[in-house]
Amino acid sequence: MPVFDLRELDRPIIGAPMAGGPSTPELAAAVTDAGGLGFLAAGYRSPGNLEDQLGRVRELTAGPVGVNLFVPDSLEPDPEDVARYSNSLRAEASALGVEVGAARNDDDGWHAKLELVLDARPEVVSFTFGCPESRVLATLAQAGILPMVTVTTGEEAQQAVAAGARALAVQGPDAGGHRGAFDQRTIPTDRPLADTLTEIRSQTAVPLAAGGGVSGPDDVVRLLGLGADAVQVGTLLLTADEAGTNPLHRAALTDGRFAETSLTRAYTGRFARGLTNRFIREHADAPAGYPHLHYVTAPLRAAAITAGDADIAHLWAGTGFASARPEPAAAMVERLSPTR
Incomplete structure (x- = not known):
């Protein structure tokens, strides 16, 4: 069955899933309706709460949406x-x-959430903190859902594609929030995103979303020029009007203290x-x-x-946090998108 293709987005911007509150149905819908791909973050949510969020985002937009799951460790x-x-x-x-x-230790409702997304059929399901078993990725693809895996190195990318990932989110060292490395014991690489993206692009033809430290449209153009098919933006969206970011976090990003x-x-x-x-x-x-x-x-x-x-x-934040400013998510997606 055909799955969603990141290269079909009207604007090559993906709203990074941000667990713990910032990702909301309203934010996901706003990014999608602006021509990008909005995401819900399933991490730390109960299956019932995630189900409610999926229902709400479907009420808000008829466009494509993604859901991000944490792979148990x-x-x-x-x-x-x-x-x-x-x-x-x-x-x-x-x-x-x-x-x-x-x-x-717990598995963050892993099995229940997998069943939920298979039933709800969002266009994309992405994974962080590891690569699921091949059968999980294959089951999603057979259901018409694009299985996407977050990677931080060329080796992880090869492992994910071999397991059946149909797209990769390539996370650079400047990204805010958790690193998506498969092995949490490993000290994260500080290799520039540009180098890792170029390496992975030379290894595979699957669609790539690249992110980490994005501060403006020039970064988007640069990453697209290096082989990314879309650019994933997280920190800038923390101050979007539709984000669920708590007031303390919002202020810390913009008040100049840090x-x-x-x-x-x-x-x-x-x-x-x-x-x-x-x-x-x-x-x-x-x-x-x-x-x-x-x-x-x-x-x-x-x-x-x-x-x-x-x-x-x-106070999660990527290195481009100084460019964050309060505005509607749609305005941000438009501002970041290259003219075609």
Whole structure:
């Protein structure tokens, strides 16, 4: 059965899925209706909540939409490392009036969400944190859904295509939020996105979406010229009118307080890029251990957001964050798109 082709987009802009609240049906629909491809982020949502979001986005747009799923990770970190890190956060948690969370592993509703997308039939289903089994990708393609895998290296790209990925999201080191590397224990490469994209383009003919550090239309033109079929934009969309970004995060992106971003495992045990605040600087020793550490720090992060404490809250952002500004998502898609 034919699947959706990224090369058919009216505008080569993909709204990156941003789990934890920023991705909303309204944002996805706005990006799609502007000629791009909007995404819902299934991560951290219950299957029931995701089902509601899919229903809502179908009410808002008749155009193509995507859904992003987290691939479960079997890594079990050293319990002593996790306990040591948890204990180091207790004073911080107490000052916020909460307790450190209990570390645990789960699959983020993996099987239920797979069944849900097979039933709902979004045009695209993408995967982050690994490559699913070949049978998963094949089942999606047979249902007419484009299976897309996030990759950060040429080796990961080869593995994903061999498994049956029909498109790749090539994530560069400047991207905000979590790195999509298959192995969370590996220190992320700082190889420029341009080099990785060029390598992957030479390896495969499948459609490629490239993203990471996009700050304006010149970046879009450059990535398209290097072989990308579309450009994935995340950080800039955090300040879109339709995004569900919390007020603290929105302000931090635009008020000029923060000058740089850093990669950190401090919040979730998986490397992610965010605005460099005190919490990131003071917890550079956080061990690998996603999603275990995600649950450990969840109460602190929630309390910090409620308290408006930007020194503790996680403030995901790519290196192009200084170009973020409040505006409708449609205006952003139009502004970033090259003239044809």
